[in-house]
Amino acid sequence: GKRSKSSDPYDFLPLKPGLGHLLERAPGGTWVLPVFVAGLSNDVAREIGRGMVKRGEPVRVWFAEPMRVADLQPLMEPMAMTEAVFARVREAAASDRAAFGSTRAPPAAPSPPAGA
DSSP states (O other), rough: OOOOOOOOTTOOOOOOOOOHHHHHHTTTOOEOOOOOEEEESSOHHHHHHHHTOOOOOEEEEEEEEEEEHHGGGGOHHHHHHHHHHHHHHHHHHHHHHHHHGGSSOOOOOOOTTTTT
């Protein structure tokens, strides 16, 4: 897949069926662990530097309920399987938003000009 360039961690790119194509070929006993990660930027150098000095927003990882491939394969279509897995990722994202999304301060309003 591809990461969104948006700074909003809840802004997802349109889904593609690639995961479903992998799942339709996977053994039925295989487990899928949907994961939502927030707090990373799209700048690798920044992330390396941030890790060395231990500052910036913490990285948050949310694990959704695992799914068995055998439970997904009856959906038949690769896109339907991808959507089923991503529904769990969205649930994890909703948990993150509920826990952390509303705690972010809104952007500061500009100061009024002097004498106003």
